[in-house]
Amino acid sequence: KRVAIFISGGGSNMRALVRSMTGDHPARPALVLSNTADAGGLEWARAEGIPTEVVDHRPFKGDRAAFETALAECVAPHAIDIIALAGFMRVLTSGFVTPWRGRMLNIHPSLLPKYRGLDTHARALAAGETEAGCTVHEVTPALDDGPVLGQARVPVLPDDTPESLAARVLEQEHILYPIVLRRFAGGDRRPVMLP
Numbered sequence: 389k390r391v392a393i394f395i396s397g398g399g400s401n402m403r404a405l406v407r408s409m410t411g412d413h414p415a416r417p418a419l420v421l422s423n424t425a426d427a428g429g430l431e432w433a434r435a436e437g438i439p440t441e442v443v444d445h446r447p448f449k450g451d452r453a454a455f456e457t458a459l460a461e462c463v464a465p466h467a468i469d470i471i472a473l474a475g476f477m478r479v480l481t482s483g484f485v486t487p488w489r490g491r492m493l494n495i496h497p498s499l500l501p502k503y504r505g506l507d508t509h510a511r512a513l514a515a516g517e518t519e520a521g522c523t524v525h526e527v528t529p530a531l532d533d534g535p536v537l538g539q540a541r542v543p544v545l546p547d548d549t550p551e552s553l554a555a556r557v558l559e560q561e562h563i564l565y566p567i568v569l570r571r572f573a574g575g576d577r578r579p580v581m582l583p
């Protein structure tokens with residue numbers, strides 16, 4: 389299976405996924421794509437010999453459909469089987485998502501269905517949650533809403549800040565996402581629950 393990983397920033401999840409796709413793993417990284425040319429993960433991917441693409445969303449201003457057409461055209465030549473969103477910070481509409489239904493994953497830094505959207509850690513702390521975590525789900529047109537493929541839970545500590553909680557969750561993202569991708573690429577959609 390050929391996997392495209394979409395990033396917008398440092399790409400720590402992308403790096404964990406790339407490092408996991410070795411040996412008898414049914415998938416290989418075939419493309420790293422970013423919506424911004426200055427994403428730190430692009431340099432790393434290039435150094436790994438992985439094809440990279442940039443589709444800057446800014447020239448399209450509010451025209452999501454045009455941006456998504458450019459995305460689809462950019463991905464097409466790479467013969468991709470699975471798209472893994474990993475810190476990709478653009479909302480994708482049904483125009484892009486529907487053709488990829490059942491073949492696109494995302495990792496979200498909360499225990500969905502709680503805390504869809506942004507600022508998940510600050511919101512969890514404000515709500516007095518005693519545990520938090522991350523979710524890998526299939527991408528559907530509704531934001532952060534598709535079938536759950538995996539979750540990892542972490543404790544919230546009394547002196548946690550959004551940053552300290554984010555760091556604890558991110559560590560689990562790097563464990564969970566590779567496990568889920570390996571299963572998913574092998575056709576197994578049973579959810580992974582950590583610990």
Ligand code: GRF
Pocket residue numbers: 395396397398399400401402474475476495496497558561
């Ligand atoms: C992190 O907040 C992570 O929780 C979310 O995207 C952000 C950046 O991740 N998935 P990465 O380091 O670019 O993978």
